[in-house]
Amino acid sequence: MFDTTILAFGLGGGEIAVIVVIVLLLFGGKKIPELMRGLGKGIKEFKDGKDGADDAVDQNHSNTNKPL
Numbered sequence: 001m002f003d004t005t006i007l008a009f010g011l012g013g014g015e016i017a018v019i020v021v022i023v024l025l026l027f028g029g030k031k032i033p034e035l036m037r038g039l040g041k042g043i044k045e046f047k048d049g050k051d052g053a054d055d056a057v058d059q060n061h062s063n064t065n066k067p068l
Helices: 014-027 031-064
Strands: none
Touching: 014 031
């Protein structure tokens, strides 16, 4: 009934395990938290920038609908 693969990439549990092992071998256990922290900060900055752009568009759109 449920498919166990990740839909976006077609990866199953075995493939994900292999990827995790390769990442651990390449970066080591001490570097991974630092990498994840940087990734989290990047995602947060992207969301903040996107929200700021949406607010600017909304504000500009509301200013153009005022009667002359």
